[in-house]
Amino acid sequence: MAKVGTGLVKGLLLSATILSASPVWAQDSDVDARLDRLEALVSGLIERMDAKQTAATEGDVAVAQQAQQAITETRALAQRTAAMETKVAEQSAGGNGFNVGKTRVTYGGYIKADAISQRTSGGQVGTGSIVRDFLIPGAIPVGGTSSGFDTDFSARQSRFILQTSTDVGGGHTLGSKIEMDFMVTSGGDERVSNSYTPRLRQAYITFDNWLFGQAWSTFQDVGALPETLDFIGSTPGTVFERQPMVRYSNGGLQIAVEQPETTVTSPTGGRVLAGDDSLPDVVLRYNHTGDFGHLTAAAIGRVLRVKPDDFGLISDSAIGYGLSLSGKVGLGSRDDLRFMATAGQGLGRYIGLNIVNDAALRLDGSLDPIATYSGFLAYRHMWTDNVRSTISGSYFKADNPVALTTGGVTDESWNAFGNIIYSPVPPLDLGIEYMYANRELENGASGNLQKIQLSAKYSF
Missing domain, CATH: 1.20.58 (Methane Monooxygenase Hydroxylase; Chain G, domain 1)
Structure with a gap:
């Protein structure tokens, strides 16, 4: 037993x-x-x-x-x-999402509620205007009488992002991304529904090193943008553009052909979109990363073009070009410094939400590219593990041919802001921000904007 x-x-x-x-x-x-x-x-x-x-x-x-x-x-x-x-x-x-066969589907975005109170010294901004949602330097009123503080509540910046990644065999990966929000769209009102129409931000396909579709311009360094409650923040000194493109990346090197679009200042100072472009904008960029942060250098070449149908004169083309240096550099164990400096001619629509146009029109109908200079500097300080602040200043300057554009176009614009952001838990940000912005025309007329913004943002 x-x-x-x-x-x-x-x-x-x-x-x-x-x-x-x-x-x-x-x-x-x-x-x-x-x-x-x-x-x-x-x-x-x-x-x-x-x-x-x-x-x-x-x-x-x-x-x-x-x-x-x-x-x-x-x-x-x-x-x-x-x-x-x-x-x-x-x-x-990626930690979130689900699988459908060989495809991984992930999702993200944020819900953001804003309360904005602002005044403008050069005239009243009408209710429903996008100038009351975020800073647009070229639209700051000038020459009028000062307004009082106007207050608006909004959730329009809320954003949704859907991405996929598929192993297609042979060591190749096919991906996609689509991103939407509700800014700069019609359909809403502050009277009854506030029902704003969704808009497309990004939509592209990736295959190994290639990207096809609408994304941030390769000329823009998104990683250098400062943390702000405003939609962009350091807008006058920022390259800011999303558009369709074909991009190839290899390590830190990127080259892209992107959608062309020529904006022209008419003899009366107005804006004309020629729509006659035949060659894409070409961008060459290099990103260097390390323990310190990252540095980016980008160059762009453009062919600006108009036809007789636009102004009833001659067909003409001109060269536009520019260089941008930007980066994010760590200071100490947690603080960082972010910056961007951009210069060139014929870059109008790429800088500060198209503060000035790409070119002016000479008397014979030929194009005179407009030179621009811009940049920003921002410092972020971590007070504690869950409290931080950013202070930033930015500047834009245009060399307009006043004899061709009149004195009613923007000569320079600048802004400064500071904020305090508290994160009681990592996905939630609660903040307050003060901003002052100024715009001056070639004829000397000017106007400023002051804004106080409170925001709550839940990222997922």
Whole structure:
């Protein structure tokens, strides 16, 4: 009887040992059930052997107890293995989303509620105007009488992002991204519904190193933008453009052909979109990253073009070009400095939400590209782990041919802002920000904008 019991216990111990050594068992969904049955069997055997000590030797009991210990250790190993595999799977998949066959679908975005109160010294901004939603330097009123503080509440900046990634075999990956929000769209009112129409921000396909579709311009360094409650913040000194393109990336090097569009200042100072472009804008960019942060250099070449149908004169084309240097540099253990400096001619629509146009029209109908200079500097300081502030200043200057554009076009614009942002939990930001912005025309007329903004933002 003792020999039979000893053999059975040793067999059980051998089974537990095999189970603990096999990763296949650790991945089996019913491993816990199997261990429960094995543990119950060993426990029952030990009880019977304790009740019949005359039929069992001390060695039998010791072997059975070793079997019990092996099963306990096996259970712990299986649980650790399953947890580790789950963590690895989540990290490789991005941590959120779900799988559809070979495609990983992830989603993100944020909900943002804003309360904005602002005044303008050069005239009243009408209700429903986008100038009351965020800073547009070229639209700051000038020459009029000062308005009082106008207050608006909005959730229009809320954003939704959907992305996919598919392993198509052969070491290739096919991806996509679509991003939408509700800014700069019609359909809403502050009287009853505030029902604003969604708009497309980004929509593109990626295949290995290639990108096809609408994305941030390769000429813009999104990673250098300061943290702000305003939609953009340092707008006068910022390259800001989203448009369709084809882009190739290899390491830090990027080259892209992007949508062309020539904006022209008419002899009366107005804006004309020629729509006659035949060659894409070409951008070359290099990104250098390190422990310090990142530095980016980007160059752009453009062919500006008009036809007789636009102004009833001649067809003409002109070269536009520019260079932008930007980056984000760490200061100390947590603070950082962000900056951008851009100069060139024929860059009008790329800078500060098209503060000035790409070119002016000479008397014979030919194009005179407008030179621009812009930049910003921003410093972010971490007061504690969940409280931080950013202060920033930006500047824009245009070299308009006044004889062709009149004195009613923007000569320069600048702004400064400071904020305090508190994150009680990582996905939630609560903040307050003060901004002062100024715009001056070539004829000397000027106007300023003062804004206080409170925001709550939940990122997911």
